[in-house]
Amino acid sequence: MEIFVAILFVCLAVGIVFVRLSSVRKEAERLRDEPEVEISAPTIEAPAPEPRERLGTRVRTLLSRGGTEAWEALHDLLLKADVGPSAAARLVERVRARWSREADAESLLREEMVEILGPDSRLSLPDEGLGVILVVGVNGSGKTTTIGKLARRLAGEGRTVSIAGADTFRAAAGEQLEVWAVRAGAHIVSQERGADPGSVVFDAVKSAVARGSDVLIVDTAGRLHTKTPLMDELQKIGRVARKAGASVTETLLVLDATTGQNGIAQAKAFTEAVNVSGIVLTKLDGTAKGGVVLAVREELGVPVRLVGTGEGPDDIQPFRAEIFANRILAS
Amino acid sequence: MFDTLTAKLDGTFKKLRSRGKLHPKQVDNALDDMRTALLEADVALEVADAFLGRVRTRALSEEVMKSLTPAQQVIKVVRDELQATLGGEHVRFVVPSARRAVVMMAGVQGSGKTTACAKLAFRLKKDGRRPVLVAADLERPAAVEQLFTLGREIGVPVVSEGRDPVKVAKAALKEADRKGYDVVIVDTAGRLHVDEEMMRQARRIRDVVKPDHVLMACDAMTGQDAVIQARAFLAEVETTGFILTKLDGDARGGAALSITAVTGKPVFFAGVGEKPADLEEFHPDRMAGRILGMGDVLSLIDKATDTLDADEAKASAEKMLQGAFTLEDFLGQLRQMRQLGPIQDLLKMLPGMPGGKSAFKDLADQVDENKLRQAEALILSMTPDERRNPGIISGSRRLRIARGAGSTTSDVNTLLKDFEGARKMMRTMMGGGKGFPGMFTMPPKAARGPKR
Ligand SMILES: Nc1nc2c(ncn2[C@@H]2O[C@H](COP(=O)(O)OP(=O)(O)OP(=O)(O)O)[C@@H](O)[C@H]2O)c(=O)[nH]1
Ligand SMILES: [Mg+2]
Numbered sequence: 001m002e003i004f005v006a007i008l009f010v011c012l013a014v015g016i017v018f019v020r021l022s023s024v025r026k027e028a029e030r031l032r033d034e035p036e037v038e039i040s041a042p043t044i045e046a047p048a049p050e051p052r053e054r055l056g057t058r059v060r061t062l063l064s065r066g067g068t069e070a071w072e073a074l075h076d077l078l079l080k081a082d083v084g085p086s087a088a089a090r091l092v093e094r095v096r097a098r099w100s101r102e103a104d105a106e107s108l109l110r111e112e113m114v115e116i117l118g119p120d121s122r123l124s125l126p127d128e129g130l131g132v133i134l135v136v137g138v139n140g141s142g143k144t145t146t147i148g149k150l151a152r153r154l155a156g157e158g159r160t161v162s163i164a165g166a167d168t169f170r171a172a173a174g175e176q177l178e179v180w181a182v183r184a185g186a187h188i189v190s191q192e193r194g195a196d197p198g199s200v201v202f203d204a205v206k207s208a209v210a211r212g213s214d215v216l217i218v219d220t221a222g223r224l225h226t227k228t229p230l231m232d233e234l235q236k237i238g239r240v241a242r243k244a245g246a247s248v249t250e251t252l253l254v255l256d257a258t259t260g261q262n263g264i265a266q267a268k269a270f271t272e273a274v275n276v277s278g279i280v281l282t283k284l285d286g287t288a289k290g291g292v293v294l295a296v297r298e299e300l301g302v303p304v305r306l307v308g309t310g311e312g313p314d315d316i317q318p319f320r321a322e323i324f325a326n327r328i329l330a331s
Numbered sequence: 332m333f334d335t336l337t338a339k340l341d342g343t344f345k346k347l348r349s350r351g352k353l354h355p356k357q358v359d360n361a362l363d364d365m366r367t368a369l370l371e372a373d374v375a376l377e378v379a380d381a382f383l384g385r386v387r388t389r390a391l392s393e394e395v396m397k398s399l400t401p402a403q404q405v406i407k408v409v410r411d412e413l414q415a416t417l418g419g420e421h422v423r424f425v426v427p428s429a430r431r432a433v434v435m436m437a438g439v440q441g442s443g444k445t446t447a448c449a450k451l452a453f454r455l456k457k458d459g460r461r462p463v464l465v466a467a468d469l470e471r472p473a474a475v476e477q478l479f480t481l482g483r484e485i486g487v488p489v490v491s492e493g494r495d496p497v498k499v500a501k502a503a504l505k506e507a508d509r510k511g512y513d514v515v516i517v518d519t520a521g522r523l524h525v526d527e528e529m530m531r532q533a534r535r536i537r538d539v540v541k542p543d544h545v546l547m548a549c550d551a552m553t554g555q556d557a558v559i560q561a562r563a564f565l566a567e568v569e570t571t572g573f574i575l576t577k578l579d580g581d582a583r584g585g586a587a588l589s590i591t592a593v594t595g596k597p598v599f600f601a602g603v604g605e606k607p608a609d610l611e612e613f614h615p616d617r618m619a620g621r622i623l624g625m626g627d628v629l630s631l632i633d634k635a636t637d638t639l640d641a642d643e644a645k646a647s648a649e650k651m652l653q654g655a656f657t658l659e660d661f662l663g664q665l666r667q668m669r670q671l672g673p674i675q676d677l678l679k680m681l682p683g684m685p686g687g688k689s690a691f692k693d694l695a696d697q698v699d700e701n702k703l704r705q706a707e708a709l710i711l712s713m714t715p716d717e718r719r720n721p722g723i724i725s726g727s728r729r730l731r732i733a734r735g736a737g738s739t740t741s742d743v744n745t746l747l748k749d750f751e752g753a754r755k756m757m758r759t760m761m762g763g764g765k766g767f768p769g770m771f772t773m774p775p776k777a778a779r780g781p782k783r
Binding site: 004005007008076079080081082084085086138139140141142169170171172173175176178179180193224225226256257258259260261262263265266283285286287288292311 | 367370371372373376439440441442443470471472473474476477478479480481484523524525550552553554555556557559560577579580581582583585586605651656661664665668674706749750752753754756757
């Protein structure tokens with residue numbers, strides 16, 4: 001069978017290359033039609049471009065003056081915060097469009113970021129009946145920890161909280177969640193490792209309803225967003241919850257703030273699969289800024305709901321766009 | 332990225348080709364596009380700029396400028412530099428075998444340390460070593476249980492005696508010596524580089540276990556923070572190399588370039604899945620292609636444009652995407668592809684599967700030229716009707732076909748079965764024309780900002 005597959009792949013690749021080539025050609029033609037630069041014989045000592053400086057604190061001074069250098073500095077500042085080249089360029093353009101000598105570029109940038117990310121939102125939980133919060137994300141992003149902190153917070157607000165251990169895959173995931181449930185004073189429903197996550201959720205909904213819980217938080221196994229069967233499994237969890245008599249009110253995507261541009265792909269895939277309603281940005285206690293959420297908000301409209309700022313049980317806060325923007329500006 | 336980067340480069344370079352020489356300004360334009368591409372792949376800003384500086388110097392060298400194909404030369408320079416920065420050749424992970432060796436795992440939270448420890452132990456065990464795992468992450472709830480469970484699964488002992496990670500590590504060494512384990516793998520708690528106390532603790536563990544290797548687990552999805560983390564861990568625990576984890580996703584993995592560039596330490600392994608066996612040796616050349624998102628497709632393009640008819644190639648690719656191709660199409664393709672070169676070589680030019688896995692290389696190794704010839708002969712001995720509609724091939728026809736190709740009916744049966752299998756496989760893989768994930772899917776094509 002290999003030989004067939006091999007030929008098919010190569011043929012497919014060549015075909016696709018050709019499809020792409022037409023766009024390449026168009027671009028080439030466009031460039032060809034552009035006015036020509038005077039071409040002199042190439043020299044080795046061609047003047048080097050201005051070295052791109054490491055800015056940071058200099059940004060402010062530069063910004064007060066405006067000019068290309070300032071915009072480049074601003075752009076680089078955003079890049080270092082993982083905003084990504086496209087979103088950074090768009091942001092700089094927005095600031096630039098509003099900038100004048102009297103204006104303070106720093107405030108403009110803050111405003112633009114807040115504009116993109118805001119308004120600050122809250123978790124939506126039903127006034128009556130059981131609210132279900134489904135927590136998803138790639139491996140190690142901080143789902144379980146977030147659930148522990150969130151459960152504690154909600155319990156602190158006077159709600160009765162149940163937790164479902166639907167990560168039946170990772171070693172000791174159940175034990176980890178158990179510890180957090182105790183810390184939060186929440187009731188936990190789990191099964192042995194390898195059990196069907198859907199069946200855990202079914203049981204958990206039933207038991208949460210029976211106990212009259214206000215909220216059920218569902219922990220799921222970490223999964224890379226490229227793995228279709230695993231993404232399907234998440235959809236199934238949602239269906240099972242409905243079948244058991246409750247619907248998912250919030251689907252939170254836990255995103256590690258140290259993640260770069262892949263965060264966009266993650267957000268896209270999880271949103272497509274389970275309709276993410278909000279993001280939890282974790283590990284903001286480090287040096288990472290999590291700027292990719294700007295691009296995510298712009299492209300997908302998904303708001304950030306909460307931020308994680310440590311491993312302690314109280315290290316969780318509602319997301320505040322202004323604070324987030326200030327952190328980026330502070331570099 | 333392939334879209335924008337290659338399109339841009341090709342556009343820029345087409346112009347040059349007609350003239351045969353390169354203007355520095357054009358090189359700079361190309362490098363600007365390259366910068367965007369690298370940043371989209373999460374290469375750290377400072378690393379990208381330093382890298383492009385080196386490319387520029389080499390691209391403007393006389394040798395490149397005067398060559399007949401400066402454009403290709405520049406692309407080659409980029410790839411070479413990328414691979415060189417990533418460490419050049421694959422660096423083998425060697426642990427001393429004459430005595431008890433120690434490997435310490437470190438890294439930030441959630442980077443995949445515990446899983447990496449188990450994978451490494453599994454690998455060493457397969458190599459005939461007697462590894463022992465040490466659970467010294469006493470911070471995260473159930474981290475110890477996690478390692479014990481993994482150890483049980485792979486049949487490697489796990490120890491964790493004491494309530495202080497330094498003491499746990501110390502006790503583990505004694506235990507290893509007593510029981511004759513020859514590689515001690517110490518899992519440590521995840522820690523952020525800004526947490527001074529935790530970093531000091533890591534230092535103390537290091538001082539006690541005197542590791543032969545300190546591996547830092549780095550998530551392939553990490554963004555600009557990778558350089559800060561890598562530098563901090565190098566300074567505090569003297570990292571000897573990296574494990575790049577979660578490479579089975581679709582992250583471009585620019586972090587690999589960032590961390591190797593700023594530390595000068597190699598990436599030894601890539602984690603490509605959640606199972607103990609999902610650990611691969613890291614190959615800088617493959618990673619270079621992945622970061623650029625183009626494999627050797629560039630050379631494939633050159634070959635293809637020179638030899639093939641574009642419309643035909645496009646049409647058959649489309650057919651294939653719909654799973655509607657026949658043995659006749661296959662024959663046509665086979666012959667066309669042959670014009671491009673040995674199939675094995677072509678396969679090796681394709682960009683990696685998601686996960687940087689060498690799937691095509693493996694595939695290439697399985698393709699046997701003799702089998703290919705036999706298949707060709709069998710198909711040739713069918714009538715055009717039979718090729719288009721294999722369903723009509725009855726027993727007697729099989730015999731005729733086999734005779735015509737000088738083989739047996741069981742060969743005919745295998746061929747038909749294999750073809751149907753391949754067709755089915757392609758159909759499921761393409762998922763109804765969505766395209767083959769990872770091969771040509773590009774990062775989201777956001778509107779490009781204005782040029783600065
Ligand atoms: N510093 C810091 N560490 C965090 C934060 N949130 C989670 N962590 C740590 O990150 C690591 C992974 O967190 P988990 O909660 O286990 O992540 P997960 O997404 O449940 O992981 P899997 O279930 O294995 O996919 C743990 O060591 C946590 O303590 C945070 O906001 N700050
Ligand atoms: Mg978890």
